[in-house]
Amino acid sequence: MKKKSFFLVIIVFLLALIIPVTHAKAANDNYLQKVKDKGTLVVGTSADYPPYEFTAKENGKTKYVGLDISLAEKFAKDIGVKLEVKNMNFDSLLVALETHKIDMVIAGMNPTPERQKSVSFSKIYYTGDQYMLINKKDAAHFRKIKDFKGKTIGAQTGSLQYSLVKQQMKGNDVKGLAKLNDLVIALQSQKVNAVAMEEATAKAFAENNRNLKVIDPGFDIDASQTGSAIGFSKGADSLVNAANKTIDEVKKDNLINKEYIPAAAKNMTTNGKKNSMLNYWTYFAKGIEYTLIITVVSVFFGFVLGTLFALMRLSRNKLTHGLAVSYIEFVRGTPLMVQVMFVYFGIGAVIQSLPALIAGIIAVSLNSAAYVAEVIRSGIESIPAGQTEASRSLGLSQKETYRYIIIPQALKNIWPALGNEFVTLIKESSIVSIIGVTDIMYQMQLVQSATYKGVIPIFIAMIIYFIMTFGLSKVLGYFEGKMKHA
Template sequence: MRSKKIVAEMSGVLALLIAVVMMLVNQPHIKAATVDEVKAKGELVMGTAPDYPPYEFLATVDGTQKVVGMDVQIGQDIANKLGVKLVVKAMDFDSLLVALETKKIDMVISGMSATEERKKSVDFSDPYYKSKQMFVIRKDEASELKSAEDIKDKVVGVQIGSMQQDILKSSFPQAKSSALTNVNDLLLSLKSNKVSAFLTESAVAEAYVSHNSDITSLSADVNEEDMSGTAIAFSKNSEDLVATANSAIKNITDNNLISKYLAAAGNYLESPSAQQQGPWQLVLSYWPYFFSGLGTTLLITIISIFFGVLLGVVFALFRISRFKLLNMVTAAFVEFIRGTPLMIQIMFVYFGVGAFVNIPALISGIIAVSINSAAYVSEIIRGGINSVPKGQTEAARSLGLSAKDTFTSVTFPQAIKNIWPSLGNEFISLIKETSIVSIIGVADLIYQLKAVQSVTYQGVIPIVIAMIIYFVITYSLTKLLNHFEGKMKHE
């Protein structure tokens, strides 16, 4: 009997998986945006990963947090050509092409190189920038690592999906690659001796070296002519948008505006007061970033807990229902959610479902986190209900209580007492799990942590501050839950 139930659940999960795959395969072809469409909606949406100063990073402008940098200036030039407003959407670098494919954005300007592999999936503009490549190393190893030749057999950090990853593979085949999401992580790897160097563009290297006294840089001796260069990515068959971008790039090149844009970006990074501050004071001066991120994290957590519990109760009741079809479908759905990573679920809701319905990043994050929590809450509640002795139910029914009254007055109250510790652990875990929503550009605490890292060039201190904030929240919630648990025990 038990084996048949397992087979039924597995069949349900498999059927659900097939349905999801078929939905993705049969989704309508998303046509590339055209100049006319962009003009009609009055805005050009640019996707970028704002963790790469001076090209793109977050800064406070007139009291408002904005993405600024050289690439944003180039995006603004293209928007001006079209006579529309530029809208900048921030997300992780490795999510940008997915966002472009699902039409969440109209173009990608994020220091992206126009490789042959990428050209198979997207259209690129003409290159707008070719930069010298630099290795960033620890200053105490400068006497040993005097040239690129000395690094060829070392462990070298590169950003995932970046031009530097391709350069390292082709020009330094003996080097061992350590690919990470962003440059801040590469800096941390370097300082913690995980890598001997990391490879990046000269402007980025110089910016980090000028803000960290324990690192230095040296030339990678890579021929610029062999590099594809940095370009703007558009959806396939976006010829008119590419032509507009190329026209703007020609104007930028003819008037030598790149150096001007880099200098303007540097103004956001350099401030006399910041130079006089120590690392801790500098990072703490960005407390509004942490405060804003904390507010978003708590908002997502509170809403997700509410809907997670609500849906969890419904799922649990469906699981114990006598209707076999309802029971089987719910079981399959719950097991599918519990068997897939939350990060994938967030990306699926934002990019996958977003191909049919345009759901904002914050709402997508809340939906994914709520459903994920509901799957776990449902199993906790189901286990609590099943843990109540059957004799309690039989006694209540023998006293004349209806099935509904028995459940609400006898079974469920006892189940809540049994499951409260597990439910509390789920709530605490939920606070920490919301950190994943930053991958789609939701400005939660982790997103703001990365922003502070980019602006201050400090890797560890922002992490420490975020850890303390998370600890204070989870510890306070633990104490509150323990208080209610103690009251339940004395009832």
């Protein structure tokens, strides 16, 4: 009994020490000072949400614009630092915030009770109603929520609109996608009957597409869930307080209605006038550049690592063999998308300076290595055992046997399979767009959001990928022919 009492006293004593320290840390956090010290405010957003955040072309370069971006620029100016915008999927923003890849999230985000458990929010800076975007030809059929019974409704994953549809339209199928551009394409192609959006965004899409119409379906909105706020890491009170000061000034001068929304509308109008794909060729050119960088580097490291793991798997050493088998099976048993996100958000949480491009290359290289290892292993095992025995009888060491006898013959046998892996790598590299790497897929989405055209940018991306893969296939075929005649 005395022992239990002693431990109880110790626990109470420790809690008494910990609680004040925790409160002191929360009250005197250094988040704001860290941002000032590095001189840059890194803002995460999903730039497919006009008029909040979207892209415009300025002097051939991508520029992030919208009322959210204008507010972020003022906030950065108020605290005396430069603004850096990171564009990624909406449902990846809070993960990026949690792993400190970004300093804040500004993406028309609603401070729902669920989000407030892990995110510190600023004051509400803008409030809009929740609307539906429908095809204009369906306007006579759809007016209120009850009219959509049994229909498919689209909404952005992780958004307030997605939750509203799930809660208040239980007789409907919900199709969630990460990008609003994709949802609009789904609407126009009859994959969904409507898309739930915030009022200003729905009107922006409708104003730039005469085949779409905006309606108010009559969602029952909880006052605590309405409005947009800036998200910060939990406990970043210094940044929250600084942001609130900026928001107070913006509201006092009515800057959102006087300056930010008119500026966004001007950019949207400009985009509408310059929505020819020829005006955005530089976007696709930049995407090709990054896709080639990722592919070439990943092919090199994937081949080197793949060869190493193949030899490890063929080793008689149980530890070496076991490590290789475990790695290969684990990588082949998990999706590349998950691996990319783990490297960027997981490992990147430890290595804060890890750029998205490097993270993408690491993930794709490690993934490719597992498949290359199996291709090389099968090639080596296809060589008759007599080849090894003959070379060893001639006095060649095991290393020399592999280098001069086994590998050259195996490479000739596996070249078609190896070439197929390299071609596949070009297409699979498109996954890295989810962490903000500016490859072809990323640039395609920017063009979609800038031009309000969904299908044409996809078609152009398809053609680009085909040209790249077909060209590589021809080059690989040429070398295959050389090997056959060697």
